[in-house]
Amino acid sequence: MRQRRSRLRLVPTRLVPILALALAGCTTSSGGTGSDGPLPPSAATTPSPSPTVGAATVAPSPSVIVGPTAGDVPPDARLASEGGEPVTGELGTFIWGDGGSDSPWLPGARLHVGAGERLTLTLSPAIGTVGWRTQYTRAGATDPTGARSLGSGTGDVVLTAPGKGHWTLAIAVDFADGLGSANYFWRLEVG
Amino acid sequence: MIPFHRRARLAAAFLAVLTGAVVVPVTAAHGPDPVLGGGLFAQNQSLEFRWRAGSEPPTAIRTAIRAAADDIGDTRASKAATFLYDSAGANPIGYGPGATCGVNGLACFTRSAPSGFTMWLREQGHVFDWGTLRWCQMYTTAPNGCYDAETITLDEFGHVEILGHHVNYSDDRDYEDAVVQTFSRTKPNDGWNMHVLGRCDVATLQREYDVVSWSTPYSTCLDLDTALTLSANPTAIAYGGTMTLTASLKVVDRDAYDRLGGNPVSNRVVRLQRRTLATTTWVDAGTMAAGASGSYALTVSLTRSSEFRAIFSTPSAEGLNGDTSPTVAVSVSACPAPCPMSAAR
Numbered sequence: 001m002r003q004r005r006s007r008l009r010l011v012p013t014r015l016v017p018i019l020a021l022a023l024a025g026c027t028t029s030s031g032g033t034g035s036d037g038p039l040p041p042s043a044a045t046t047p048s049p050s051p052t053v054g055a056a057t058v059a060p061s062p063s064v065i066v067g068p069t070a071g072d073v074p075p076d077a078r079l080a081s082e083g084g085e086p087v088t089g090e091l092g093t094f095i096w097g098d099g100g101s102d103s104p105w106l107p108g109a110r111l112h113v114g115a116g117e118r119l120t121l122t123l124s125p126a127i128g129t130v131g132w133r134t135q136y137t138r139a140g141a142t143d144p145t146g147a148r149s150l151g152s153g154t155g156d157v158v159l160t161a162p163g164k165g166h167w168t169l170a171i172a173v174d175f176a177d178g179l180g181s182a183n184y185f186w187r188l189e190v191g
Numbered sequence: 192m193i194p195f196h197r198r199a200r201l202a203a204a205f206l207a208v209l210t211g212a213v214v215v216p217v218t219a220a221h222g223p224d225p226v227l228g229g230g231l232f233a234q235n236q237s238l239e240f241r242w243r244a245g246s247e248p249p250t251a252i253r254t255a256i257r258a259a260a261d262d263i264g265d266t267r268a269s270k271a272a273t274f275l276y277d278s279a280g281a282n283p284i285g286y287g288p289g290a291t292c293g294v295n296g297l298a299c300f301t302r303s304a305p306s307g308f309t310m311w312l313r314e315q316g317h318v319f320d321w322g323t324l325r326w327c328q329m330y331t332t333a334p335n336g337c338y339d340a341e342t343i344t345l346d347e348f349g350h351v352e353i354l355g356h357h358v359n360y361s362d363d364r365d366y367e368d369a370v371v372q373t374f375s376r377t378k379p380n381d382g383w384n385m386h387v388l389g390r391c392d393v394a395t396l397q398r399e400y401d402v403v404s405w406s407t408p409y410s411t412c413l414d415l416d417t418a419l420t421l422s423a424n425p426t427a428i429a430y431g432g433t434m435t436l437t438a439s440l441k442v443v444d445r446d447a448y449d450r451l452g453g454n455p456v457s458n459r460v461v462r463l464q465r466r467t468l469a470t471t472t473w474v475d476a477g478t479m480a481a482g483a484s485g486s487y488a489l490t491v492s493l494t495r496s497s498e499f500r501a502i503f504s505t506p507s508a509e510g511l512n513g514d515t516s517p518t519v520a521v522s523v524s525a526c527p528a529p530c531p532m533s534a535a536r
Contacts, residue, residue, distance in 0.1 A: 090295060091295060092374075093296075094293060095356070098228075099309075100350055101296030102292075102347070103296050103321075105374050143376060143380065144363065144374060147361075149361065183373060
């Protein structure tokens with residue numbers, strides 16, 4: 001009966017992420033992960049590891065950022081312990097721009113850490129986030145049944161490594177400005 | 192019930208970009224599925240799909256995809272878009288190594304409502320970091336560990352409609368409330384072969400696209416307040432005269448209810464209660480007959496001035512909350528002589 005409330009179209013949908021990325025490069029964030037400075041030059045394009053349906057275009061000037069197109073993927077997520085080398089997580093299920101991809105619970109990228117160590121996530125390119133959640137299972141699990149949480153929040157993703165053992169850690173990140181969400185996986189080898 | 196003030200959210204998102212502020216996420220555990228960005232398709236829009244040239248699925252997968260399209264149509268309980276195979280359809284569905292899914296993706300989609308969508312499924316035997324993809328439909332006897340192509344496609348069709356991944360309880364006990372899931376399950380885990388939309392998928396489709404008719408049950412994943420009103424015609428009658436009580440049942444008109452706000456609610460059970468003026472005990476006067484557009488009526492004969500109220504009890508099988516109407520008074524004139532010794536009927 002009620003007319004569908006019109007969706008506020010400040011900019012065309014496909015340009016929202018473009019605008020977001022562009023503005024993220026010239027504003028500061030009070031809570032978003034890794035949005036404290038200008039985007040690095042590499043953020044001007046979002047490369048795809050696979051063929052794309054919609055062709056990505058190269059930014060004609062440094063002030064124009066190319067946003068998601070079909071086939072594009074969310075940013076890389078890197079997890080590091082204090083002083084350790086960051087390891088890029090395996091990208092699982094995601095929603096990004098006008099599309100998305102569904103994946104299983106993944107084994108995760110191998111990361112050696114110490115029990116109780118502080119783990120910090122960074123996104124590359126750095127974009128704002130509005131929330132994150134974690135789940136971890138014993139390594140080798142094929143779904144999150146029985147998973148436990150290592151924490152959740154709305155600011156920077158900072159975790160404390162679980163106890164000794166081999167674990168699969170999934171971090172789900174909700175991106176700001178309606179860009180979407182993504183799940184990243186690591187195989188934590190906690191010594 | 193999760194409110195989706197999309198306009199506010201978009202505005203807030205835009206302001207957040209400008210100011211660097213953080214937008215609070217709008218998803219919460221165990222409610223209707225969240226919604227994706229972008230627009231909606233038209234109500235009941237038919238989206239014809241074809242096989243992508245050069246990437247046609249094998250027969251077994253085609254059958255599964257068509258079945259998933261039927262599943263949406265059969266279980267959407269809303270005016271969400273429908274999907275139909277047409278060799279000349281505008282929306283390609285592909286299968287195989289050309290898939291543009293994420294590197295670990297079983298299947299993927301793009302949507303650009305209201306004009307169309309694309310979809311891909313990876314090919315049987317595709318080797319991922321996590322293992323080798325097996326579609327259950329590719330076997331005479333599906334092995335454990337396979338993915339049901341119909342379920343996976345139904346999940347993708349849900350995304351195309353506008354559905355985001357359902358946010359489950361931490362222990363996943365509500366997994367089967369939605370087929371649009373972050374992590375699909377393999378045979379033989381619970382929910383591996385869901386061929387119907389879950390109630391929390393339907394809830395969002397109803398809210399975004401509206402219900403099929405005023406009689407359509409609302410998903411139990413919704414939590415909608417109703418408003419019941421009652422009127423009498425006439426409000427004053429002669430002794431022993433008759434009058435008609437008419438109730439009107441609607442979903443409360445709230446922004447958070449999106450298209451459902453203000454909907455008439457038809458063909459439910461609405462009861463009428465009566466009490467004689469200056470008394471406190473309500474007695475049942477009968478079930479009101481359902482009419483059009485959420486109206487309910489009952490004609491009664493009275494010998495005493497009375498008050499009436501209508502009651503819609505919270506149903507167990509749908510996501511509506513009951514309501515009781517305000518009281519309506521009906522005056523009955525004095526009994527003309529010779530007056531029989533009669534109680535109120």
